[in-house]
Amino acid sequence: MADEAKAKGNAAFSAGDFSTAVRHFTEAIDLSPTNHVLYSNRSAAYASLHKYAEALVDAKKTVELKRDWSKGYSRLGAAHLGLNQHQDAIAAYRKGLEIDPNNEALKSGLADAQAAAAAATSRSRAAPPPSPFGDAFQGAEMWAKLTADPTTRGYLQQPDFVKMMQEIQKNPNNLNLYLKDQRVMQALGVLLNIKFRAPTGDDMEVPEEGSPPPPMQRASESEAKKPEPEPESMELTEEKDAKERKEMAKKEKEAGNAAYKKKDFETAIEHYTKALELDDEDISYLTNRAAVYLEMGKYEECIKDCDKAVERGRELRSDFKMIARALTRKGTALAKLAKCSKDYEPAIETFQKALTEHRNPDTLKKLNDAEKAKKELEQQEYFDPRIADEEREKGNECFKQQKYPEAVKHYTESLRRNPKDPKAYSNRAACYTKLGALPEGLKDAEKCIELDPTFAKGYNRKGAIQFFMKEYDKALETYQEGLKHDAQNQELLDGVRRCVEQINKASRGDISPEELKERQAKGMQYPEIHNILSDPVMIQVC
Template sequence: AAAQKEKEAGNASYKKKDFETAIQHYTKALELDDEDISYLTNRAAVYIEMGKYDECIEDCDKAVERGRELRADFKMVARALTRKGTALAKLAKNSKDYDIAIETFQKALTEHRNPDTLKRLNEAEKAKKDLEQQEYYDPKLADEEREKGNEMFKQQKYPEAIKHYNEAIRRNPKDARVYSNRAACYTKLGAMPEGLKDAEKCIELDPTFTKGYTRKGAVQFFMKEYEKAMETYQAGLKYDPNNQELLDGIRRCVEQINKANRGDISQEDLQEKQSKAMQDPEIQNILTDPIMRQVSSNLSSL
């Protein structure tokens, strides 16, 4: 009972951010009762707030060890592991340090699947990824890989070019030019969804870089989405009104749209257009409307 009173006093001091006093109360609680690991986990939480991560880790290790001996509630053991993982993540300076923190969070989750622990695990994994990216970042090497990719592209060795562009992106993920170049490769290989994604990323990184619009428009044109392609080319002209590639793209789109309006379209193209239309969510919504279904039924009976 006396230990519990010390714990409550420690909690009150913790809420007031009087951490030194909170430490004293939790330490006293431990002296009065060593069979409740919450005094250790609470003191560990205070150490985190104070930036004393080594002390936090020490308390958490003691809590886990003592918790196993006492067959304590698995939630309490998970809490100790989560706080240890938090301290380890705070101390992390390289990817290997983050690996230890991540492993600790994973152990905590095997004890008890707590949303807070899962959140901290995700944060540690993201921090590790960001750190690795920073360590790998090298614009000069990125440019070298991009040039190698360009050379492979000229030789029509598109898969090899993509490998170099991939490495360039890993070295410098903010270079819009590489996404534009890789989009061109994907288009040559007929991988239209990948090409479209890269072109959109290129535009996102640098909206004034017109190559992104020509790449995106080309993919949409090959996918026979002429209206969308024309919109893309027009968007690019806002930044470069005299760009010949964009103007030629619009001209080609107008030609194809006019052909379709005149009915000058092959049966294969017509079937493909109808198939795409049926997959459009807006058209599906229209067709599922009760009134439209009745109209269709009446037409089919004529």
């Protein structure tokens, strides 16, 4: 809304409707009271209406809001000059030149102010020579009238015309030297309210929007003959400056990227920082600097830059991919700082936020790695063999009392405290078997064997479960594998016997002779099984 009102004010100013311009600029200021450009524009409009007191108030506000903006001092100097406050005008222009020493408008304004001050001093010493047109060429009023009139406004962009008018202003008798110039005659008509025929050609141009009384141009004769460029509106110069700053910022970024690739991190930081100073509307400068800090191990600085990038990116409605990139880099830095499992929680949360912005495979991998690292640290932090043994003994007591669910609970806690204990897996497998949870029991038995392949009880647990699942062939293989490590283990031998019994029973039913011979051949591979089958009692059972 403020920009819309400002645009209307600029349009009214260009049309010479300064009162309407003031109204629109006032409306914009009400909507955006801290925008220094709006006060600057309204100051120019007031000056064009010869309301220099109001112009001075707005100029002072402009400088107050933006002390490093040279145009504010140009407005301030013009207002002081309009009020014939010559020394204040000189001070204002000099202050602006301290900020921008090459600003031609400020240089010319200073020259005008100094000339006006000198003229005022001369008038105080001696009366000026009489001139019939002397009053028409009075200071700022002359320039204001020429600016306001559309027939002469364009001339003010032509250095030779400005120079002639300055000469006439210094000494009205010099008018006789320039009477053949149609532009001077046209200007004289405007100043005396006399209508002359407007000159033709391409010399009628619109002056810079909100310009102060024209500066004293110091142009050579060759420069005066050059065609004048199209005048810029009040804000075009600022837009041009902003565009140039953005281009400079991009070059700084490119230099930073080159330094980063060379691992010259300090230089890269300097370039990215300069880019930020030139253009704060591109968060890639922040994310790039954060990446450098990450490489340097300066994780706190990295996190700060990422937070700034996210905040600024939200304000500017930046691409969600850029927001996600900043969050991912912050999460990476947080993960690097993690010392315990809880330290990974903010990193995981940040990665999750990044994925809601943009589902990037790299971010997803970082999230999975952080979750895995957190889990491993939790296990390490929870590891305590002493407590694990205590919990396993509690499980054993519950098992003896046939309190199998309670026993499972204690064995599970024991495994959390020491996940490498094969006995706890074996005992929990026995509990699952009693509870009829055979698949869970089978997994525990296999884990037990994996942790300790020589632990005979693990094979006994696995074989028993397979037997209950009526997988007699598999159970027989399990018992056989256990006997390789403990040939005299009675539980394993009993398991073999039971399997053989069931296989023999099946042989009298649905099993083909070929399959029966195959199963018998497997069992006869081991001497222990051969002895069992040769036992007279076993022969009677079979």
